Amino acid sequence: MDESALLPAGNVIDLEKVRVTFGSARNKSQVTALAETSLRITHGEFVALVGPSGCGKSTILKLVAGTLTATEGNVFVAGREVDAETARIGMAFQNPTLLPWLNVRDNIMMPLKIVQPFKQEFARKRRTEYRDRVEESLARVGLAGFGDKFPWQLSGGMQQRASLCRALIHDPTLLLLDEPFGALDQFTREELWEIMQQLWIDKRPTVLLVTHDLKEATYLATRICVMQARPGRIVADSVVPFARPRTIDISFQPEFVSLTQRLRERIVAARVAQEAVS
Amino acid sequence: MNDSARRHMLSAACILGFFVAWEIICVVFDISDIVLPKPSQILVTMWTRFPAIWPHAVQTLYTTMVGFAFGILFGVALGVLIGSSRLAYDAVYPLLVGFSSIPKVAVVPIFVLWFGAGTVPAVLTAMITCIFPIVVNVATGLAATEPELQDVMRTLRATKWEILWNIGLPRTMPYFFASLKVAASLAFVGAVISETVASNRGIGNLMMIASSSFDVPLVFAGLFILAALGVALYAGFSLIEGRVTGWAIRSENFAGGG
Numbered sequence: 001m002d003e004s005a006l007l008p009a010g011n012v013i014d015l016e017k018v019r020v021t022f023g024s025a026r027n028k029s030q031v032t033a034l035a036e037t038s039l040r041i042t043h044g045e046f047v048a049l050v051g052p053s054g055c056g057k058s059t060i061l062k063l064v065a066g067t068l069t070a071t072e073g074n075v076f077v078a079g080r081e082v083d084a085e086t087a088r089i090g091m092a093f094q095n096p097t098l099l100p101w102l103n104v105r106d107n108i109m110m111p112l113k114i115v116q117p118f119k120q121e122f123a124r125k126r127r128t129e130y131r132d133r134v135e136e137s138l139a140r141v142g143l144a145g146f147g148d149k150f151p152w153q154l155s156g157g158m159q160q161r162a163s164l165c166r167a168l169i170h171d172p173t174l175l176l177l178d179e180p181f182g183a184l185d186q187f188t189r190e191e192l193w194e195i196m197q198q199l200w201i202d203k204r205p206t207v208l209l210v211t212h213d214l215k216e217a218t219y220l221a222t223r224i225c226v227m228q229a230r231p232g233r234i235v236a237d238s239v240v241p242f243a244r245p246r247t248i249d250i251s252f253q254p255e256f257v258s259l260t261q262r263l264r265e266r267i268v269a270a271r272v273a274q275e276a277v278s
Numbered sequence: 279m280n281d282s283a284r285r286h287m288l289s290a291a292c293i294l295g296f297f298v299a300w301e302i303i304c305v306v307f308d309i310s311d312i313v314l315p316k317p318s319q320i321l322v323t324m325w326t327r328f329p330a331i332w333p334h335a336v337q338t339l340y341t342t343m344v345g346f347a348f349g350i351l352f353g354v355a356l357g358v359l360i361g362s363s364r365l366a367y368d369a370v371y372p373l374l375v376g377f378s379s380i381p382k383v384a385v386v387p388i389f390v391l392w393f394g395a396g397t398v399p400a401v402l403t404a405m406i407t408c409i410f411p412i413v414v415n416v417a418t419g420l421a422a423t424e425p426e427l428q429d430v431m432r433t434l435r436a437t438k439w440e441i442l443w444n445i446g447l448p449r450t451m452p453y454f455f456a457s458l459k460v461a462a463s464l465a466f467v468g469a470v471i472s473e474t475v476a477s478n479r480g481i482g483n484l485m486m487i488a489s490s491s492f493d494v495p496l497v498f499a500g501l502f503i504l505a506a507l508g509v510a511l512y513a514g515f516s517l518i519e520g521r522v523t524g525w526a527i528r529s530e531n532f533a534g535g536g
Contacts, residue, residue, distance in 0.1 A: 065433040091433040097426045101448045101525040110444065114434045152528050166430075176433065 011076070012087065012174055012206040013041040013064055018073035020059050033059045035231035036073070046200055046207040048217035048224045050263065052271055056232020057210040061178050064208060065091055077174065088115060090172030090205075092180040096159035098151040104162050105147035108134045111170040118170055137165040141195055157188040164192070168199060177209040181216060190248050193219055201244055214260045214267075215251055218242075226263060228270035236266050315495040320502060323495040331484065331496075335503050338469055338481040341397055342507075345404025346465040353409045353461070354454070357416025361450075362442065367417070378410040382468055386475045395476040400469045407468030408461035415457035419450030452526040455519035462511040466504060 020034040034056040041047050049057040062068035063075050066089075078087035090111070098107045112118040112130050122130070138144055141161040151159055160180060167175060181189045197220060200207060211217050217224050218240055226236035240259065242250060250256050297317045303309070304316040311319065324331065356374075359366045382403055389399035423446055431441045473482025481500045488496035 065429075066435070067429050067432050089433050089435070091430070093426065093429070095426060097424075097430050099427060099445070099448070101451070101523075110430075111434050113444070114431065114436045114440055150525060150528075152525075170434075 011040045011042050012045075012078055013039065013208065014074075014076040015039040015060070015063065016074040016076070018063065018070045018075060020056070020063070020068070021071045032231035034063075035233045037233055039225070039234060041206060041208065043206055044204045046209070046220060046222045048209045048211055048221035049227055050211060050214060050217050050224060051227030051267060052229050053212075054232070055227040055229040057227055058178055059232060061176050061208060061210050064174075065089060065176055087174045088170060088172045089174050089176060090167035090170065091176040092160075092163050092167040092178065094179040094182050096151065096156070096163040098159055098162060098166075100151055102150075103147065104138070104143070104149050104151065104154070105131070105134050107151065108137065108147075108162060108166045108169050110166060115170045134165070134169065137169055138162075140199075141165055141192070157184050160184060160188075161192065164196075171203065172205055175205045175207045177207065177211075179210055179212065182212065189216070194248070196220060197245055214263050218256060218260050218263070219246055219248075219251055224263065226266050226270070228267075228273075235270055236263075238263075312492055312494050315498050319495050320498045324499045324502065327496060327499065331481075331499060331503065334479060334481050334484040334500075335507070337397075337479040338400075338466070338473065338504070339507055341400035341473070341480065342404050342465045342469040345401040345469060346408055346462060348401070349405045349408040349412060349461060349465060350458070352405070353412030353457075354416055356409075357413045357450075358420065358442070358446075360413065361417035361420025362438075362446065371417075374410065374413060377406075382407050383471055383475065386472045389472070390476045395478070397477075397479075399476055400472040400480065400482075403472035404465040404468035407471075408465040411457040411460045411464070412454070415453040416450055419453030420446050422453075423449045452519075452523045455515060455523055458515045459512050459519075462515060463508045466508050466511075470504060 015038055017036050017038055018034060019032070019036050022031045022033055023029040037056075037060070039060065049060060051057055059068065063070055064077060066077075077089075098104070099110070102110070109126065109130055112126075112133075113122050118130070134147060135144070138147060141164060143158060143161050143165070146154065146158065146162075151162070154162065160183070164180060167177075167180075181192055184192070193216060199205075200220075207220075209217070209220060221240050223237065223239050225234045226238075227233065228235045238259075242256065301316050301318060304314060315323075356370070360370055360374075361367075385406065386399055386403055389402050393399055393402070420442075427445050427449070428441055431445055436444070469480070470482035470485075473480035474486050475482075477483045481504055485497045485500040488494070488500065
């Protein structure tokens with residue numbers, strides 16, 4: 001991991017005592033989505049957020065993405081307050097969210113049309129360099145030759161692959177993944193884990209992954225944060241020690257299994273404690 | 279292909295049947311020309327009086343198209359404003375509903391007072407008659423844009439304009455074209471109303487003069503021409519719609535061409 005020494009110091013993501021509530025306090029309909037939470041993620045880390053539904057995993061992701069503002073506290077991305085034009089963010093959602101009026105190629109090109117510095121040269125390079133770039137990324141996820149298809153002509157798994165290509169096409173320094181493998185079958189999922197890991201090893205973006213799948217978190221992440229619901233908060237933060245590149249085979253090794261087992265127990269304990277409260 | 283050919287045949291047979299039934303009813307009940315002329319007679323009138331009808335048809339088509347073009351321009355602008363701003367929605371929408379409830383015939387004299395009789399009031403009436411469905415549909419389309427699609431752009435730090443241009447407007451196209459097909463025929467209604475009240479040219483004026491001299495076949499000839507123009511415009515927009523918004527109905531033609 002000596003590459004990380006070359007990268008600028010400082011945190012890519014820095015949540016400082018952030019709190020998020022929905023609804024108003026007046027009519028008692030207020031819901032605390034995220035209790036006071038602090039989270040620091042440094043360059044090149046691959047952090048997974050795991051926990052039961054409604055524990056605020058996606059809330060954290062939205063805060064970092066800038067589509068949600070914190071009720072209290074500060075959210076810094078690349079050392080600046082979110083909103084300012086800073087880190088290059090790529091995001092993949094649980095649903096593919098491809099634009100139905102564009103073919104796969106134009107869908108994947110969209111970030112190049114919006115994000116600097118690609119934006120300036122978009123008109124000139126869209127038929128040459130950027131097109132090749134898209135083809136290359138399609139080939140990487142096993143979609144070579146599908147650029148001219150429209151999203152509805154693709155299966156769910158293929159759409160999700162295309163959506164990953166779109167999240168990565170502009171070489172993001174920060175990658176936000178909101179359960180992008182959740183709706184896929186076991187084999188497609190494992191295949192995409194491998195692709196994802198290879199991408200992370202090659203380009204070393206900082207990744208924040210939200211998932212329900214403990215095996216997925218352990219396979220991919222360098223660090224796992226366990227969250228608990230009502231109110232949402234981080235209750236455990238552990239480092240995943242396994243060497244890269246990891247293979248699906250290591251997921252059957254005793255150390256791997258015992259780590260996922262510990263995570264599982266942590267979440268179950270949190271759920272029990274929470275039910276005792278409510 | 280065979281199936282679609284049969285559908286076209288059936289549709290053509292129905293249209294033809296309608297006119298044949300009309301003709302037969304006129305002959306059987308011996309209906310006077312002044313009450314309801316026979317379709318055959320209307321066609322003959324259209325043919326023989328063509329040189330007299332032609333300039334009026336051109337005038338009506340011209341005022342309608344200009345009014346329609348302005349209607350699209352202002353309609354889309356207003357629709358975008360209303361669809362993307364809560365404040366504009368609250369402020370402008372009630373005003374718009376009120377305005378569209380006014381019978382357009384009542385507005386024509388005001389336009390005549392301002393601009394004199396002739397082309398300008400016809401263009402303006404065509405515009406205000408067709409603008410409402412365009413505004414409502416564009417605003418609805420924008421408001422119905424899936425927030426997830428906007429989130430994709432917002433995480434890329436896209437500006438409001440970029441989101442509107444890349445997500446909002448393309449998403450609104452099916453709504454927009456649906457409204458155009460309604461608006462095109464409404465524009466004709468507006469133009470003809472204005473010509474009937476205050477103009478010395480146009481199909482509306484022609485029908486007005488013809489009916490005052492009991493030349494009922496000519497009145498019907500005017501109606502036929504209006505209907506034909508309306509159908510032509512509708513068909514034209516359907517064709518463009520298929521090309522632009524084929525994605526909304528997942529047309530294979532669209533996928534092949536795009």
